Amino acid sequence: MSAITPNASPLRKLRSATGARRIFLHTLLIGVAVVMLYPLLWMLSSSIKPDTEIFTHPGLIPNKLNPQNYADGWSGSGNSFSLYITNSLIVTIGAVIGNVISCSLAAYAFARFEFRGKKIWFGLMLGTLMLPTQAVLIPQYTIFYNLTWINTYLPLIVPKFLAVDAFFIFLMVQFIRSIPRELDHAAMMDGANPWQIYWKIILPLMKPALVTTTIFTFIWTYDDFLHQLVYLQQNDKFTVPLGLTLFMDQTSGSSYGPMFAMSTLALLPTLICFLIFQKRLVEGLATSGMKG
Amino acid sequence: MTTAKTDEVAKGTPAPATPSDQRERDRMRRRLARRRGGGWWPYVFLAPWFVGLFGLTIYPMLDSLYLSFTDFDLLTPAQWVGTKNYERMFTADPVFWDTVHATLLYVAVSVPLKLALALGVAMLLNRDLKGIGLYRAAFYLPSLLGGAVAVAIVWRQVFGGDGLFNDFLGWFGIEGQDWISSPDTAIYTLILLAVWQFGTPMVIFLAGLKQLPRDVYEAAEIDGAGPVTRFFRITLPLLTPIVFFNVVLQIIDAFKTFTPAFVVSNGTGGPLNSTMLYSLYLYKKGFADLQMGYASAMAWVLFLVIAGFTAVNFIASRYWVHYDD
Numbered sequence: 001m002s003a004i005t006p007n008a009s010p011l012r013k014l015r016s017a018t019g020a021r022r023i024f025l026h027t028l029l030i031g032v033a034v035v036m037l038y039p040l041l042w043m044l045s046s047s048i049k050p051d052t053e054i055f056t057h058p059g060l061i062p063n064k065l066n067p068q069n070y071a072d073g074w075s076g077s078g079n080s081f082s083l084y085i086t087n088s089l090i091v092t093i094g095a096v097i098g099n100v101i102s103c104s105l106a107a108y109a110f111a112r113f114e115f116r117g118k119k120i121w122f123g124l125m126l127g128t129l130m131l132p133t134q135a136v137l138i139p140q141y142t143i144f145y146n147l148t149w150i151n152t153y154l155p156l157i158v159p160k161f162l163a164v165d166a167f168f169i170f171l172m173v174q175f176i177r178s179i180p181r182e183l184d185h186a187a188m189m190d191g192a193n194p195w196q197i198y199w200k201i202i203l204p205l206m207k208p209a210l211v212t213t214t215i216f217t218f219i220w221t222y223d224d225f226l227h228q229l230v231y232l233q234q235n236d237k238f239t240v241p242l243g244l245t246l247f248m249d250q251t252s253g254s255s256y257g258p259m260f261a262m263s264t265l266a267l268l269p270t271l272i273c274f275l276i277f278q279k280r281l282v283e284g285l286a287t288s289g290m291k292g
Numbered sequence: 293m294t295t296a297k298t299d300e301v302a303k304g305t306p307a308p309a310t311p312s313d314q315r316e317r318d319r320m321r322r323r324l325a326r327r328r329g330g331g332w333w334p335y336v337f338l339a340p341w342f343v344g345l346f347g348l349t350i351y352p353m354l355d356s357l358y359l360s361f362t363d364f365d366l367l368t369p370a371q372w373v374g375t376k377n378y379e380r381m382f383t384a385d386p387v388f389w390d391t392v393h394a395t396l397l398y399v400a401v402s403v404p405l406k407l408a409l410a411l412g413v414a415m416l417l418n419r420d421l422k423g424i425g426l427y428r429a430a431f432y433l434p435s436l437l438g439g440a441v442a443v444a445i446v447w448r449q450v451f452g453g454d455g456l457f458n459d460f461l462g463w464f465g466i467e468g469q470d471w472i473s474s475p476d477t478a479i480y481t482l483i484l485l486a487v488w489q490f491g492t493p494m495v496i497f498l499a500g501l502k503q504l505p506r507d508v509y510e511a512a513e514i515d516g517a518g519p520v521t522r523f524f525r526i527t528l529p530l531l532t533p534i535v536f537f538n539v540v541l542q543i544i545d546a547f548k549t550f551t552p553a554f555v556v557s558n559g560t561g562g563p564l565n566s567t568m569l570y571s572l573y574l575y576k577k578g579f580a581d582l583q584m585g586y587a588s589a590m591a592w593v594l595f596l597v598i599a600g601f602t603a604v605n606f607i608a609s610r611y612w613v614h615y616d617d
Contacts, residue, residue, distance in 0.1 A: 022421070025421060026421070026423075028416065032416075033430040036434055036488070037430055037433070039447070039450055040433070042450070043446045046449075055454040055455070102340040102341065105339075106338055109335075109337035113337075115334045115335070118334075124345065125341070130598070130602060131349065132544070132548050132594055134548065134550075134574055135591045136348070136353060136356065137578070138578050138587055140352050141578075141579075143348075143352070159344060161340060162340050162347070163344050164344045169341070194333045195333075195336075219436065223440045223441075223551075225440075225550070226575070229575075241440070241441040241442075244441045244442060245441060247445075248555065259445065260445075260446075260449075263442035263445050264442070266440065267437060267440060267442050267443075270440070274436055278425075281432075
């Protein structure tokens with residue numbers, strides 16, 4: 001390190017890294033980015049290669065385009081893929097609505113009221129964050145079995161209306177705490193009751209938290225393989241992840257292309273979500289900082 | 293605090309203080325206090341959550357504790373068998389120990405690697421460079437796809453006999469093998485998948501790095517501290533609360549891993565149970581073999597292990613996590 005002259009601020013030195021250092025950093029970061037994205041690009045490229053080329057021709061650019069994979073995959077595994085996508089949409093939209101309503105209700109209560117045992121209830125709520133789903137999976141299954149809800153979407157949707165995703169309650173509590181209480185009081189002066197305050201003041205102001213909840217609920221529910229595997233048993237009820245596993249059983253043959261084509265399509269909703277909300281997703285996670 | 297603010301608001305209003313105004317204001321204040329106390333309102337808002345907490349968490353926890361002492365196949369009523377399930381698990385089920393071995397290996401290797409990579413990349417990203425947002429997005433994307441079946445399918449092909457990874461090794465003249473079907477290496481393909489998805493802790497580290505005080509670094513630099521010293525003497529100590537947070541979350545998460553193990557091994561946990569992660573075995577026992585009593589016992593052991601790890605983490609944190617105050 002060179003000696004530091006009194007008037008050259010170290011801060012400035014940190015910021016204005018030399019050209020060589022900049023180029024080195026960019027090279028390093030691009031290198032890491034390529035490694036990170038390569039498997040995904042490989043999947044995309046394999047999805048448009050003829051089957052014979054997937055493993056013999058490892059480059060990313062196909063010699064010959066084979067969009068037929070998409071057509072085959074779409075009609076391929078048992079049912080048409082459009083059925084699985086429709087089913088996934090039903091489940092995810094139901095879950096999103098459930099989470100937004102029930103978690104915001106609970107969060108409003110925790111953020112704005114004092115009541116007996118509030119600390120204990122709040123602690124219990126945070127405790128459920130750490131509870132592994134596997135620990136309650138079997139009794140929950142027996143409950144839904146006794147309700148004859150197996151092979152319906154109810155076990156995947158109804159719990160979301162009961163605010164079981166404590167992560168989102170916590171996120172919303174933090175958010176509501178940042179909304180000035182004076183607004184509540186002003187509304188109260190005008191004669192609003194707590195329900196009206198929740199509905200007309202809090203809910204519209206917490207839109208950013210609701211958007212974050214919507215995106216993450218959508219992606220996590222869409223990807224949640226375990227619960228769909230457990231609760232959905234008949235082919236025609238299958239969601240996208242389950243539909244994809246049907247390809248796995250028949251990969252002995254030559255259906256790699258269609259499988260990659262449908263895997264690519266399966267990632268599309270998440271990718272679109274990501275591209276639209278990239279900034280909010282990354283920052284929402286950084287500031288609320290939870291869940292892996 | 294709230295009342296103080298209300299007072300200020302009231303004082304700021306240049307209304308003539310007639311007795312009736314005063315009464316009105318007092319009434320308002322009492323109403324506010326009562327509302328904050330809540331009455332039955334908070335319970336209205338919490339009603340769905342209460343139903344979920346008792347119906348879908350507390351009751352199931354107790355029920356699974358009861359079931360863990362029974363033979364239960366879902367179709368016939370549960371038969372009380374005492375501690376048989378636990379005894380079988382620990383003394384008579386070699387697969388259970390394969391599972392424990394695979395899971396502990398998975399947690400012990402993937403979590404430190406993932407966190408080290410997350411911190412390293414976060415430090416690279418913590419500067420003003422053109423296109424930094426793009427890099428952040430590229431590194432976060434794989435984590436967002438997380439437990440997706442499609443990702444696991446790709447992984448299966450990448451590490452298969454004629455997959456992408458062996459092509460890569462081929463450039464260096466290294467003869468590859470089928471990494472997925474070898475019991476020695478299959479678990480490491482899952483570990484690599486977990487490490488690849490380092491984006492979530494990376495973003496959290498990045499948020500923490502941005503809050504570190506710049507003047508401390510300037511002072512250290514003036515005193516002649518090099519980058520290595522700065523990292524170990526300043527960055528790491530100041531970052532310990534966030535390291536701790538990430539360690540706790542990632543360990544819990546790693547213990548719960550299911551989808552990659554299921555998809556990569558095609559639901560078998562093979563070869564030779566080398567990828568039979570705990571959650572996968574629990575699923576097989578409960579839902580494929582309908583041994584729900586045994587699976588409930590496994591669930592309770594998992595719950596206690598995770599709680600134990602978390603508790604140990606919190607206790608140990610007293611000795612290495614530094615908070616400002």
